[in-house]
Amino acid sequence: MHDDPAAGRVAGVIVETEAYGGAGDPASHAYRGRTPRNAVMFGPPGHAYVYFTYGMHHCFNVVCGRRGEPAAVLVRALEPVAGLEPMRERRALADVRRLARGPGSLARALGLDRRHDGLDLTRAPLWVADLPARRRGRSVARGPRVGIRVAAERPWRYWLAGSAFVSGSARAASPRDQKLVDTPRAHS
DNA sequence: GTATCGATTAGC
DNA sequence: CTAATCGATACA
Numbered sequence: 774m775h776d777d778p779a780a781g782r783v784a785g786v787i788v789e790t791e792a793y794g795g796a797g798d799p800a801s802h803a804y805r806g807r808t809p810r811n812a813v814m815f816g817p818p819g820h821a822y823v824y825f826t827y828g829m830h831h832c833f834n835v836v837c838g839r840r841g842e843p844a845a846v847l848v849r850a851l852e853p854v855a856g857l858e859p860m861r862e863r864r865a866l867a868d869v870r871r872l873a874r875g876p877g878s879l880a881r882a883l884g885l886d887r888r889h890d891g892l893d894l895t896r897a898p899l900w901v902a903d904l905p906a907r908r909r910g911r912s913v914a915r916g917p918r919v920g921i922r923v924a925a926e927r928p929w930r931y932w933l934a935g936s937a938f939v940s941g942s943a944r945a946a947s948p949r950d951q952k953l954v955d956t957p958r959a960h961s
Numbered sequence: 962g963t964a965t966c967g968a969t970t971a972g973c
Numbered sequence: 974c975t976a977a978t979c980g981a982t983a984c985a
Binding site: 791793800801802826827828829832834845847849875877878919920921922 | 966967968969970
Binding site for chain 1: 977978979980981982
């Protein structure tokens with residue numbers, strides 16, 4: 774969720790992610806060590822790593838490794854659940870399924886940029902929360918990472934199976950090429 | 962210093 | 974398939 778001072782609260786359910794490591798992952802920004810851009814990846818978990826790329830897009834990650842052990846999860850797609858109008862305005866697009874599909878589109882829809890790099894994701898204005906119980910327990914599919922030229926074969930992309938809000942290659946993945954991963958069920 | 966390339970997207 | 978567009982990175 775993002776409480777944006779200008780647009781109010783925009784929120785969605787994370788439906789597609791991709792994992793990146795550190796020194797052992799040649800596709801990771803942290804592979805060659807710490808730089809001003811990726812410094813947050815080396816900090817404590819639970820913080821936002823937001824980077825700028827291709828001269829025009831931002832991507833939003835959740836830092837997951839312990840302090841000094843760079844690791845992050847790129848949030849690749851969101852099912853919008855609140856703040857649909859601000860998202861539509863930012864994206865100049867009406868179709869809810871495509872509002873936050875793809876990491877660049879997602880960051881744009883949420884209004885995220887380098888100013889959000891390093892924010893503590895356990896509190897406002899930008900945070901990640903547990904799913905409500907009724908959304909838990911659904912099947913998660915796994916497949917290769919996309920958009921990278923090295924180590925793409927590692928099956929470190931995860932998405933909500935059957936979701937209309939995930940990227941095209943995930944929607945198109947045949948059952949043969951994806952593995953289903955059990956997700957924790959809600960407590961009683 | 963210059964050259965190359967992106968954890969991408971929209972459009973043809 | 975390619976253009977867009979600029980910071981990070983590689984290399985002389």
